[in-house]
Amino acid sequence: MINVAIVEDNHTIREGLAALINGTNDYKCIGTFYDCESFLKNLDKMNPDVVLMDIALPGMNGIEGIKMAVEKKPELNVLMLTVHEESDKVFDALCAGACGYLVKKTPPFRLLEAIKEVSEGGSPMSSRIARQVINAFKDVKATAEEEEYNLSSREKEVLNLLAVGNNYQEIANDLFISVDTVRHHIRNIYKKLHVHSGSEAVAKAIRKKLI
Amino acid sequence: MINVAIVEDNHTIREGLAALINGTNDYKCIGTFYDCESFLKNLDKMNPDVVLMDIALPGMNGIEGIKMAVEKKPELNVLMLTVHEESDKVFDALCAGACGYLVKKTPPFRLLEAIKEVSEGGSPMSSRIARQVINAFKDVKATAEEEEYNLSSREKEVLNLLAVGNNYQEIANDLFISVDTVRHHIRNIYKKLHVHSGSEAVAKAIRKKLI
DNA sequence: AATAAAACCGCATAAACGTGCGGTTGCTTA
DNA sequence: TAAGCAACCGCACGTTTATGCGGTTTTATT
Numbered sequence: 001m002i003n004v005a006i007v008e009d010n011h012t013i014r015e016g017l018a019a020l021i022n023g024t025n026d027y028k029c030i031g032t033f034y035d036c037e038s039f040l041k042n043l044d045k046m047n048p049d050v051v052l053m054d055i056a057l058p059g060m061n062g063i064e065g066i067k068m069a070v071e072k073k074p075e076l077n078v079l080m081l082t083v084h085e086e087s088d089k090v091f092d093a094l095c096a097g098a099c100g101y102l103v104k105k106t107p108p109f110r111l112l113e114a115i116k117e118v119s120e121g122g123s124p125m126s127s128r129i130a131r132q133v134i135n136a137f138k139d140v141k142a143t144a145e146e147e148e149y150n151l152s153s154r155e156k157e158v159l160n161l162l163a164v165g166n167n168y169q170e171i172a173n174d175l176f177i178s179v180d181t182v183r184h185h186i187r188n189i190y191k192k193l194h195v196h197s198g199s200e201a202v203a204k205a206i207r208k209k210l211i
Numbered sequence: 212m213i214n215v216a217i218v219e220d221n222h223t224i225r226e227g228l229a230a231l232i233n234g235t236n237d238y239k240c241i242g243t244f245y246d247c248e249s250f251l252k253n254l255d256k257m258n259p260d261v262v263l264m265d266i267a268l269p270g271m272n273g274i275e276g277i278k279m280a281v282e283k284k285p286e287l288n289v290l291m292l293t294v295h296e297e298s299d300k301v302f303d304a305l306c307a308g309a310c311g312y313l314v315k316k317t318p319p320f321r322l323l324e325a326i327k328e329v330s331e332g333g334s335p336m337s338s339r340i341a342r343q344v345i346n347a348f349k350d351v352k353a354t355a356e357e358e359e360y361n362l363s364s365r366e367k368e369v370l371n372l373l374a375v376g377n378n379y380q381e382i383a384n385d386l387f388i389s390v391d392t393v394r395h396h397i398r399n400i401y402k403k404l405h406v407h408s409g410s411e412a413v414a415k416a417i418r419k420k421l422i
Numbered sequence: 423a424a425t426a427a428a429a430c431c432g433c434a435t436a437a438a439c440g441t442g443c444g445g446t447t448g449c450t451t452a
Numbered sequence: 453t454a455a456g457c458a459a460c461c462g463c464a465c466g467t468t469t470a471t472g473c474g475g476t477t478t479t480a481t482t
Contacts, residue, residue: 091348094345094348094349095348095349099342099345100338100341114338117338118338121339121342122337122338122339122341122342123338123339123341123342123344123345124338124341125336125338125341126333127311127325127328127329127333127334127335127336128332128333128334130311130333130334130335130336130341130344131310131332131333131334133334133341133344133345133348134305134310134334134344136348137302137305137306137344137347137348137351138305138306140348140351152427152428152429153428154428154429154430155428162410162411163410163411163413163414164411164414165406165407165408165410165411167408167467167468167469168468168469169468177429177430177431178430178431178432180430180431180432180433181429181430181431181432183469183470183471184429184430184431185429185430186469186470187470187471188428190470190471195376196376196470196471197376197378197409197438197469197470198408198409198410198469198470199373199374199376199409199410199412199413200374200375200376201410202374202410202413202414203374203375203413203414203417206413206414206417206418207417363457363458363459364458365458365459365460366458378437378438378439379438379439380438388459388460388461389460389461389462391460391461391462391463392459392460392461392462394439394440394441395459395460395461396459396460397439397440398440398441399458401440401441407440407441408439408440408468409439409440
């Protein structure tokens with residue numbers, strides 16, 4: 001038996017969802033709320049396995065709502081329900097702690113499936129939303145690529161120490177080598193990265209994810 | 212009509228998939244391959260809307276396979292099919308250009324749905340896999356937070372110029388101000404960021420997403 | 423056995439940097 | 453209207469950096 005709470009301002013949709021859920025044997029709706037405030041107030045007294053949450057709500061919006069809710073109960077499984085597919089909202093919701101993200105036009109049987117998946121540690125997403133997440137993911141993961149500067153591990157070490165504010169002498173002490181060797185490493189780093197100052201080297205290294 | 216190509220080394224599964232697809236009116240299997248090499252060789256001669264690709268393959272693996280394939284046809288929609296849910300493979304595949312990611316135990320009707328979704332620009336994912344993606348996504352997106360260093364826009368400007376390799380004099384020329392003013396700005400930047408060198412300042416600024 | 427690459431060391435010097443002190447102007451905000 | 457801040461300018465001075473040259477040793481690859 002999966003206990004579900006619903007946060008949705010539209011009366012018809014809210015009752016429709018509740019009816020859908022209560023019309024099954026495996027799911028039970030243990031609370032319906034028309035805004036986040038009332039949901040949060042009652043969160044202490046109940047233990048939903050899954051929360052269905054609308055994004056657009058009067059007063060506190062769904063994103064803020066999730067944040068507050070997971071602060072109270074970090075293990076909470078929140079499934080966003082929305083009419084929008086705009087990236088910003090999607091990302092904000094996911095970062096705030098949403099576990100899944102469905103568009104409202106999702107067919108009832110699929111919604112029930114999704115609730116089950118969420119309660120079992122999955123993250124069902126409407127597929128167009130998933131595409132957005134994947135693209136964003138690729139953006140951040142990407143970049144690393146191709147351009148290989150072949151910094152040796154020693155050089156990366158030196159560069160790291162430089163990036164946290166050490167001067168040559170301090171780096172030398174940290175690595176038990178002489179300042180001249182530090183100088184030598186830095187020289188090579190500059191050559192490999194095609195730069196001419198510590199600041200530039202550090203900037204490039206961080207942006208290319210070398211350090 | 213959606214044209215599908217299949218890359219899968221296991222004979223039974225491969226023919227099963229082909230039969231499933233050809234057993235419908237809306238889908239057609241236009242090619243089956245037991246490895247990436249033969250698939251890539253034939254890619255010029257065909258135009259699949261969706262490619263079903265196994266990850267574990269003899270010879271070139273599925274990840275490499277995607278990379279080569281999207282190099283040839285960047286608009287290709289590749290749907291990974293796998294028994295594994297290990298994060299590394301998932302991320303590698305997505306970065307390589309996969310559009311979706313399903314476990315092999317996905318029921319047939321759901322697989323057909325997924326193929327359709329992929330061809331329409333969606334990214335169906337098995338929900339446990341989606342959870343992994345979301346978690347990874349949260350990790351990278353996070354960090355940004357809170358700590359406000361209140362750099363003025365002028366200071367950010369200076370910091371940016373420093374990060375791309377300019378020395379004080381060059382920054383001064385770029386901004387039509389004197390070197391002493393540059394010095395002054397940098398001084399304040401150091402104070403605000405609690406650092407004592409250009410390298411450290413640039414590193415901190417980039418990592419905190421200030422520039 | 424030989425070549426290459428990484429890591430190490432040294433010296434010299436001009437240029438750049440970091441930080442101390444002092445100041446003015448103009449805009450916003452209490 | 454006084455206080456605060458951003459942006460501007462100046463000078464001085466010791467420290468650090470960037471880059472030129474020269475080298476050795478160790479480890480891996482051929």
